[in-house]
Amino acid sequence: MNVLKGRSARAWAGFAGGAFALFAVAPFALSDFRLGLLAKYLCMAMVAVGICLAWGRGGLLTLGQGVFFGLGGYAMAMHLKITDAGPGNLPDFMQLYGTADELPWWWRPFENPVFAIAATVLLPMTVAALLGLFIFRRRVKGAYFAILSQALASAFAIWLVGQQATTGGTNGLTDIQGFFGYDLDDPVNQRMVYFVIAASLLALIALARQLIHSRYGELLVAVRDSEERVRFLGYDPANVKLVAYVVAAGMAGLAGALFVPAVGIISPALIGIVPSIEFVIGAAVGGRASLVGAVLGALAVAWAKTALSEEFPAGWTYFQGLLFIVALAFLPGGLASLTKLFRRRRAVAQKSPVIPVGEAA
């Protein structure tokens, strides 16, 4: 029990430290522009929290998070575009490329802010539930699930691009100006968007931690390690996986929704195969099974992308590729396993009977 208490205390300390850094240090240390970028990275980290749960703890190869991110993002952006346009007017891009004189029927519900906010989370969760129901019941696993997720992400992106009159096509929904009545042009409001995102990330981390350490979290690891065995214990592993998948989708949806006011754009470029892989890579680099690892990994990868491309605009993809290769091929547990390695070394030095346990294979 002491071990548990120690872990819990450390978690609280880490959580408080993170909150302090996000709310008290970053806003003062960073320029408006860098803070805006941090807000964007935090959105990536929110997706990573879900990936840590679904992939790290549940072993689900979630390569279609872009779809859920996009659903959340579009739900939010649709509402903001409608309010930007004002009552009775069509959003700017519809005036340019559209054929209809009024809002398409499936845009109408998004006029309502409550519906739109709920949809940012519930829409991805519903889609994930339907998909997961089919996929997990039929026991589509491993590599198949990975390829299938990618195909779906790609199909969704192609569909969005093809519907230019109602979705903005390749452009996506751009030039978002207001956020529930607050002008996004104003740096103070941008800063508040950052605070909302930071608070949401912390809330998601707390939620994920609760789930991971709950009985459900233990069961999820059990399903990851031996699905068949869990079935013999009288559980339906499909349901166990479904919960993690749906929660991860909801987190990605919320991240997408908050990405919109932070960056001012949502487009199919954030939905296809490449962004879906990038979401996963952040969590993998940091350590998929560790919540802290996944979050810091996502932040680090997003930051590295910006920093490397600013420093070496013409050759940065070498470094990015190299980072992925080194981190994943040679550090299967991600950067988080480094601390574990260190802790184990220290423990061995103290000759205490610590038993090494590898990360997920």
Place this chain on the structure above:
Amino acid sequence: MSSGSPILRRRFLAGGAALAAVVVLSACGAKTDAAGTSSDKAAKIDISGDTVKVGLLNSLSGTMAISEVTVRNSLLLAIDEINASGGVLGKKIKPISEDGASDWPTFAEKAAKLIKEDEVAATFGCWTSASRKAVKPVFEKNRSLLFYPVQYEGLEQSPYIFYTGATTNQQIVPALDYLKSQGKKSLYLVGSDYVFPRTANKEITAYAKANGMTILGEDYAPLGSTEFSTIANKVKASKADAVFNTLNGDSNVAFFKEYKSAGLSAKTMPVVSVSIAEEEVKSIGSQYLAGQLTAWNYYQTTPGAANEKFVAAYKAKYGEDKPTSDPMEAAYTSVYLWAAMVEKAKSFDPEKVKAASDGITFDAPEGKVTVDGATQHISKTARIGKIGTDGLITEVWNSGKPVEPDPFLKGYSWAADLS
């Protein structure tokens, strides 16, 4: 653009305070507010020292790199030349390159970085309409200037963008006029699935309706799509007089290879392309393209001393086998135009530069161009070219004099319903 209710310039004070209270940081929101930051100020420009920075925003990786890298090359060439002759307002231009990575949100991020962190005086770049749409609000909000060097679909006029490529009435409309004069009565439209082709085709359809031409079919392929056998079959079966091609990038290569395989050629059914310049001809091969038509404002073969100098300088810098093309020329020209505006305004301040822009002229490789201060587009001579077996494009028709820009096609009665 949108004429809706103005957004309340409210601040997040109440909500912010509540949230901040929760995280025991109640001072945070108020403090920033007290500082009274406002976005109404124009972006700061760093003119300390003897250099002035400009941003170059092009895709150096991803699918669009195939086109955009050449634009960056010619931007750098123009900057070198201007610096060699003394710079602008006595300051040397220092280019800051950023990679848009063929990803529109990245373009927006990098645009903001150039404006806010590097404090550039102006930014040059973007290729796709999608990337332009993504950065447009960034430049508008920060009151910083973008020079956009690629032909586009029109129907836009941002106060902080200068459009140095052709708008529709300088490229597509002349191409249609040319086809009409050649007796072509029916067209088949092929394009990539994004804003420019879809909008251009709407305009083409309206033109055709008013001019007694028929549109026999309209097909779009996703950007990057390389499977065109079905579209080639459809085009062939339509027996159209000509094809109007608004495909972009990789797709053109696959389309023309398929086109020839289907037994179609410039003789049986000519294709007019608006996104195939010398660089693309080189990558597709004259084997497949000989005799086909293009519509631009500039070709490597365009006569004149200014072009001879440009082509020679480009080849000297980047290699004898590197061709020059319309978007490269428009990019090259855009740097000179900006420099001229700055010299006239005697300031790097975007508002003053804008005010000074009207009537600025430059003897560009494509001929004399003039900036129209009202639309922030430039007048350009329209040219129809034919692709030769040597891979070069030679002019077969031109508009005689520069065509005034008309981004919203206000001077064309058939276009009344378009925007």
Place this chain on the structure above:
Amino acid sequence: MTVILGQTFTGISIGAVLLLIALGLSLTFGQMNVINMAHGEFIMAGAYTTYVLQKSISSAGISLLVALPVAFLVSGALGALLEWLLIRRLYLRPLDTLLVTWGVSLMLQQLARDIFGAPNVQTRAPDLLTGNITLIGGDDPLSVANSRLFILGLAIAAVVALSLTLRLTPLGRRIRAVVQNRDLAEVSGISTSRVDRTAFFIGSGLAGVAGVALTLVGPIGPTMGTNVIIDAFLVIVVGGIGQLKGSVIVAFVLGALQSVLEYSTTVSVAKVLVLVAIVAFLQWRPQGLYTLRTRSLV
């Protein structure tokens, strides 16, 4: 009528291209269960090989024929190198392989950009392959492209060669033994690591051959691989892992489906519908069209 026949041939030719790009994956993904995202870049390497050879061999026809074996060797060597450097450490971690090879694919694309320049490059096709054969003349002609016939022939030849290799040669028997029971193969004296590398060499080499064929119909540039890679994986997933005949059937069925849907709708809609059809199909047969009967696969 000719439209239907024309589209049928189009379907077959799309299928042939799909088959050719997926064939190498049927070994590396299908047999070895490695999700190699850099497979597309091996295709790219094959295409650039053709480009480089054309600089020294002036006859387009001869350079194309020479390019086929050379591209096989070049891409195969790249594949074997990748296996030796990275993939052998990752056999039990399929998703990690995917992410690592994605990193490799990013680097290879940038490498191509730095060596050959960012714009696409051009290869000349022999004149024989740019024409077509008219099957039905007259007012409503039906013709088939020579380049497509060539690719179809190449695809068939590659499938036959691969299946003969797997069935008849000692190497093929060893590969199948390792796939079916790695431990048993090992204790029977087969060096599984050498078999893995050889299989990877062949699979990647086939990607190189596909790259040569793609120069006849598509662009040759740094991102040409990413355009086709997911389609190729889908062929294997739907065909069933470890089964050549499944991949062959599925490639042609998907080709036909794509061509029919493209003709009756648009390219984008057709692509979406094909993907939806694939998802629906996997509901019905989650392990693909044909499956190996083993207790522990995937």
Place this chain on the structure above:
Amino acid sequence: MSGLEIRQLRVSFDGFTAVDGVDLEVRPGDLRFLIGPNGAGKTTLVDAVTGLVKARGSVRFGGTELLGRSVHRIARSGIGRTFQTATVFEELTVLQNLDIAAGAGRGAWTMLRRRRGVPEPVAQALETVGLTELADSPAGTLAHGQKQWLEIGMLLVQEVELLLLDEPVAGMSHDERQATGELLQRISEERTVVVIEHDMDFMRSFARSVSVLHAGRVLSEGTVTEVQADPKVQEVYLGHTAAEDAADVAVQEA
């Protein structure tokens, strides 16, 4: 307590019939050993009962028909099994393993909260299988025999009434076998236990009744003595048994 009743059970894969019309009745509270040479269909029989493979015929437990039900439903109706290789959740602790096994009927709310303390049935099972000391160790670090016991413990907390154990003592030391046998005898006082086993010494020491399977059929049934005396068994099997015994001894001495 319920008994297991199997009638005319048939399982075939691709034309090969692995179980060919087995009739088997296990009384409540029995400790039944299933023996037979390799390929006799023992494991397949257990697979069929637990829903892992499709089968024809009838399998009734406590009056309910099991064939046609999904694996987890069969598990919930009080039937638990182990596998030849111990499958415990290696990354979870012994306590977590048992807690999961005990929890198939928990509601959503309980699932989403943390475990506080050790539930009574889990504590009892820990005691029964002798792993109380190791409750907080990751299961992956247990010795082979301990993993088998943990598996049995997991069946106990599952409140199963029928335990199907596939070679539970394979690879165990002599002392561990002894302990396992005693454990099984204790368990079978309240539950029905079926053990697949190759180890004849172990069978002789602990079996209450024995069924001999051969080529997918039941060859003989009865007490240890009865079965050993059966000429049919001696004919097809005993020679084999001697060889296996020798092998077992060799393993033990190694």
